[in-house]
Amino acid sequence: METSSKLPNIGTNIFTYIGKLANEYKAVNLSQGFPDFSPDPKLLQLAEDALKNGHNQYAPMQGTFTLRKTISEKIEELHGKSYHPEYEITITAGATQAIFTSISTFVQQDDEVIVLKPAYDCYEPVIELFGGKIVPIQLEGPDFKMNWDTFKSVIGPKTKMVVINTPHNPTGTIWSKSDMLQLQEILKSTNIILLSDEVYEHIVFDGEEHQSAARFPDLASRSIICSSFGKTFHVTGWKVGYCVAPKALMQEFQKVHQFNVFCINHPMQKALTEYLKTPKHYLGLNSFYQTKRDYFLKAIKDSKFKVIPSSGTYFQLLDYSEITDEKDIIFAEKLIRDHKLASIPVSVFNLDARDDRQLRFCFAKTEIVLDQAAQILNTIR
């Protein structure tokens, strides 16, 4: 049957493509972002208990109340902002669904949405699907800092939403308090919604703090903040996340959510509620991943790849321009085929596939795998 496409320019995404190639060549896989180690046995036990204790039917549409309440307490403790568990929190099928539902709820035909490039791949197709116009701003390495005059210049009467992501995938940069204050100041006199993707909120390095939009009152009043238990508890396959927003925004979000998924995996919500009650389960993540980052960097210190500093997330960008001038997709494919190492080419996240000869490596891996990857990287000259 023939049909027209609503997304004619979109193909299979990079993670699926590279993942398949990596499997085919049995490559050491530092491409897609997921841990190659098991979650805490305590969390698995809680999941097993929840399955056995009869939590196997629909959860409430917004998520279980106890999970929402626990999330509310956690945010208040960390960021000093109170979200009402009854009206201002929704449990979602990963952050991906929170993002999809947020954009589909608010973006209408010809609305403009500002997206900062490089950008994770799940924002733009949804904006397009709902008739919005993407207004991209390309940030440049090695620090990927925002030029606030450029930012101001693209805001106009049609701007409906701004999407930010800190800590940032793929660059590993984080936004400082001063970045957030600048953003707050610029958005202050507008009706622009901020979609704040904070899935790596607990993976911030070198003693820095995550600057959640929740910490800045005017930003919080216009923000939908998205989080993911997948990243925080090493369970990306559970696909459980959540978002928080002021009541008026959340009410609209839930109108769509209830017909999108209605509700999320019930037993996992039960397990996560219990597990979240011990703050060290998430507060320890910064140093856990900082150790991995440092381990990886030490192991590749004599390689010809240039390190672009990572301040958060479990991603490390490496610049290979001293090795070859080949396009990053070609070089990434070659690394898989000839050297059995998989990574993600950064151009896929950039505006007009801008190619700075950078690859993204995920270091959420065991030391054995990081050693294998480092050995390969060190031989490429």
Ligand code: PMP
């Ligand atoms: N945003 C960013 C920046 C991500 O890296 C990811 C995930 N991998 C997501 C959103 C989606 O998170 P989830 O797996 O919880 O849907």
Ligand code: GLN
């Ligand atoms: N967020 C993961 C990454 O950036 C990928 C998730 C996916 O495959 N969609 O690697």
